Amino acid sequence: MPTDTEVQPVVEMRGITIQFPGVLALDAVDFTLRAGEVHTLMGENGAGKSTLIKALTGVYPIDGGTITVAGESRIFRGTADAQTAGISTVYQEINLCTNLSVGENVMLGHEVRTLGRIDWRATHREAERYLETLGVRIDTHSLLGSHSIAVQQLVAISRAMVTDCTVLVLDEPTSSLDRGEVDQLFRVIRDLRDRGVAILFVTHFLDQVYEVSDRITVLRNGKLVGEYAASELSRGDLIAHMIGRALDDLAALSDTSRRQIDRESVPVLRAIGVGRKGVIEPVDLDVFEGEVVGIAGLLGSGRTELVRLVYGADRADSGRFEVDGGPARITTPRNAIDHRIAFSSENRREEGIIGDLTVAENIVLGIQARRGWLRKISHSEQSAIVSEYMTALDVRPADPNRAVRNLSGGNQQKVLLARWLATAPELIILDEPTRGIDVGAKADIQRKVADLSAQGLAVIFISSELEEVLRLAQRVVVMRDRRIIGELTSADIEVDDVIDFIAHQGQESMA
């Protein structure tokens, strides 16, 4: 464990400045990374974390400042330059070849050769050896695509090891991993740290920051706020540094979970014995007017699968639905929309936004799709809707004609929320609406959900962050192993109770 600054810095970035058209993305930022430490970069979306990483990995040229690696001043003209200097990156979206085998991916470009020909057996043996040092034992001949994202991430890390990296950059590696997978990844990270690798880690999960970091650097609006030892920085201070103000507003929301719901009335939606073979066992679920139903469970417990059936994104092969007391056929998203059900996917980029379209076009897409192509929303109507929701949700930048892909994750999420709210749904299903977005946007979205449900909107809310679920939902449905194992009333329970509940309904799933 490194203790102080006497450890020789591997990377020293001084006065890094990067200018985008109209935006100063980084303003004279200093950053120091030492051998054998896990250093976490924190900041809201748009604070400049990705930009700083991209400067270090040679993706963006810098407009000012110096980068020194292992005492040598460097100018990166491309990612290859950074790799030569010993800097390897594992991105959030795995960029390996899923159609090649695990071994080929690990050793790509570094295959073992005898007499100029690739010795595949030795290559796979080598790959196996690298994987084993990370505690991964899998068949190196299997296709990479057949493994989970978590394993693919570990493969990406061992690939970095093959290239003899001294600096490992992990950009949001945990955003699609479940708890067990995160633990395994952290073991690997700590192991690499102990072997002297300098690790730069970026995450949105506050818990994870403290679990694994030795040091934390906070950025805000492209400027350096400060560098802190993780052990000396309290969670509250960290958040205050990130957003530049104290965050008391979230506490006010906790009343939502205590609101009384009239469960004697006709539910907005009732699912009876709805399931799909091999995906989810038949379950019952009902949601009442003004109620927020949280769904808790580990990743892969069937949370997403369940709501996809409810929305008709996947077809249920058993059970039936009732909407407002009457029988309803929901086999496609269109059916669900016609019953005034809205669904915001956990997969914002793949299943949510239409990247090349503008913010305005994205917002009105839901209404337009309902009306059909013949009845185009007039220009004035469009601007009225768009400005209403952009103001209500505080979408930034407030430019409706910007392509939505250029917005930060939190603002993209707000645009999606706006799209669905504009269709005036009776039930909105939000699957991980706050994942990977900054604290400020997170608070905005939570507040909006609380307000809307108070006005009578029924909400199904899924989140990996149990605090969030307990804060917003009056009732929490707990799932495990692709079925519902119980229901909790959130007003009188804590996060630990939920975890306990998940764990104690059977030990096999926690293995």
Added chain:
Amino acid sequence: MKRVVKHRLFWPIAALVALVAVNTISRPAFLSVTVQDGQFYGSVIDILRNSAPLMLVALGMTIVISTRGIDLSVGALMAVSGAVSLTIIEASPDPENLGVVLVAIGAGVLTTLFLGAWNGFLVAVLGIQPIIATLVLMLAGRGIALLVTGGFITTINSTPYQFMAQGSVFGLPFAFYVSIAAVAIVALVERRTALGVLTEAVGINPEASRLAGVRSRGIVWGAYAASGVLAGFAGILYSSNIMAADANAAGLYIELDAILAVVLGGTSLAGGKFSLAGTVIGVFTIQTLKSTITFLGVPPAVSPVFMAAVVIVVVLVQSRRVREGFARIGKALSRTPSQTRPDAEVAS
């Protein structure tokens, strides 16, 4: 000035203007138009007339490409519609009757509407990759055309039919009005309704569009059907020009010219955002280039090389990366520091 250069149609238009300029310099008569018997004559008029079939096909191709698809069968569909129309006219007792001609044209276009819908069915309903799905009719279409004509090149004499490609209205070729009408109708349908933006949404992100409630199946299906109809009209114009249904030569390689026109016009082959105006410019660029080749007396055997060379230059000029490369070199030479950067992404 900067805003003009930034406009997405700047480079397509620049390429066309440059091509016209080269032609005018090497042959000052290029732009001149003469009037004879109340009709206009000149290279430009020829280009307007001859570009009509490609214009129709390229419009349909633009929509299909926007949905992430491609339609390789358009050339073969041209052969089919020509074959159907001419066979009907040939078999009728009165080929000069306008009613007969209209029925023949209707039958030809209905046939390609059906074949286009078949393409759409394969792609939108059965989920077959567009390039394979339309390859079926690209290969089989000419066979169907030969079946219709009984294996012969059907030739006819019919003044009303001939008028389609060879006649003039107010001194301008009738075919030009047909292509203007097609552009206007397609633009109206795509941009005055929400069809255009929904098509783009499906092309950019099919799954997100489906979850947003867009009926993507119908939209994709419709795109191929529209492409079929437009190819049908193009086939009528082509056969009217030579007054024969030549199943092997009609619309040969036009799918490639159409794809090229779409790309020159700035629509990405990856689907999504499309530009009808860009496609129109792309069509005129290709047609001008073809007339240049003829005029310069490039031997037919090597003309594809010449065409390819020009196309490469045009495509390179439009490539942002190449332009930036040149800009960097220019900057390095003049040593002026720059503040701009590509990919204005406000990243976190």
